Amino acid sequence: MLEDMEKLVSLCKRRGFIFPSSEIYGGINGFWDYGPLGVELKRNIKDAWWQDVVQRRDDMVGLDCSIIMNPKVWEASGHLGGFSDPMVDCKATKERYRADQMYVFIYLFPQVNHKGEPAEAWLAGLGASPEDASAIPEKKAAKLAKKFGKPEQPPQIVPYLELPEADREKVIGPSTDDRGTLTPPRSFNLMFRTFVGALEDDSATAYLRPETAQGIFANFKNVVDTGRVKLPFGIAQVGKSFRNEINPRNFTFRSREFEQMEIEFFCKPEDAAHWYAYWRKERFDWYVRHGLQSDRLRLRDHDKDELAFYSTATADIEYSFPFGVSELEGIAHRGDYDLTQHMKFSGKDLTYFDEESKARITPHVIEPSAGADRATLAFLCEAYTEDQVGGEIRTVLRFHPRFAPIKAAILPLVKKEGMPEKAEALYHALRKRFAVFYDEKGAVGRRYRRQDEAGTPFCITVDGQSLQDDTVTFRDRDRCVQWRVPINQAESTLRGLIDGDLTVPAVS
């Protein structure tokens, strides 16, 4: 079991799974590159997802929409407003506050201070309204009143955001007794801004999408009009998204550029609860089927106060990474919020005509939204194992065969007596269908270990007997079991093992 990320990060670098982005220039925080093995792994995960939720279902279709969309999309979705809360930091106590919930209470005391000026105190309080915010300032003012006398007037109350810049220095923060410790309000906007066209004026402002979901909602009418789809049905999309995360952390887990695998599943309002329960289970089971069967995986329902205001239910699929329990996928019951918002902002009718009831309805939507990079990282963490073999450590990535970057390595046992030629012929036959790898160099034990570290589930070895009777040995990664298979059945055997129709024999 993987205890910290260090060994995995170093293996990923060493074997070509994941590299720091633009490393030769010192890297860039929050961005990562997938190397030769990593790109296969991640692509296999995305392909498996696409096959399972689109190709093998009758009620799903796919979509691939642009990353940059009309900026109004992000007004409608709430990302432009919701992603940009101004925050204020206290330099003394390191606390952080929402600036729109901070009010300054200005007290004037009758007596003068040591400089002979009228004593005044600018006391900051926190709350949704001035009344809510008054507790801390009142308490502090009462203390000061003992020294400078009781104020004759009630305090003047100013929202921190409306305070003139020059006056900010006078403010005493909620958690300190010193003035001037608060920073100016700073906007923490997670949207990546850019400009469309060569002229960088404000009218050309656009955004890199922070999620793929809105492209699906924006195309809902197109798909309904052209796709011959009927409720209930879903639209799936895989693609890059971008968020200016305040603090990228934990290897690829929180990155600023990442890839999502999202479904918006549309249904009649009265069926939404059923479909929510269905997808909640279906998506959890998908991870279990592909190897996250340990107790490190869990399904957590959001508490009421955790829910977005438009959602009636949300569940997170979480994985216990070495750095903590973190979300892989969220399944949200979003009601008709998104379609309604887009109708409001676009002025277009996005309702659905139900043939049965002859009524127009606004479908409700269930959103299973998964992180492709997070899934990849979870499968990497889960796969990482160190076996003790005769006092030595055998490092193995136990990927599900469907995800393994290389499905099988074709190896001549020794580099002579016609074995390389026979092995190469098999390699050329197999690579038409599978990602396979040929290696004839060095001791076979070393080659087996190299494949273990790359997560290759099977090795096919051509030995002396192969030259006599046209059989090869299959070697299983997880238990090192070996058994003989006729060379003309190698392809069907490999396919059976990958698809799960065949299993590895108990003993060789």
Next chain:
RNA sequence: GCGGGCGUAAUUCAGUGGUAGAAUGCCAGCUUCCCAAGCUGGACGUCAGGGGUUCGAAUCCCCUCGCCCGCUCCA
């Protein structure tokens, strides 16, 4: 964004002011009929980047970038 730690070969690390090292890995060859065996040879470093101090800096100082940990944040 704050605080702390760190940054030397592909990886893990040693090197506290005076000629950049080890192990593993990698490459070539020999050997080898089954699990990182052995032998021979080989490549690989702007010591994260930039600036400063010094006769001389991987080493001391400053700045920047990146990674890790803890806060904070995560609509």
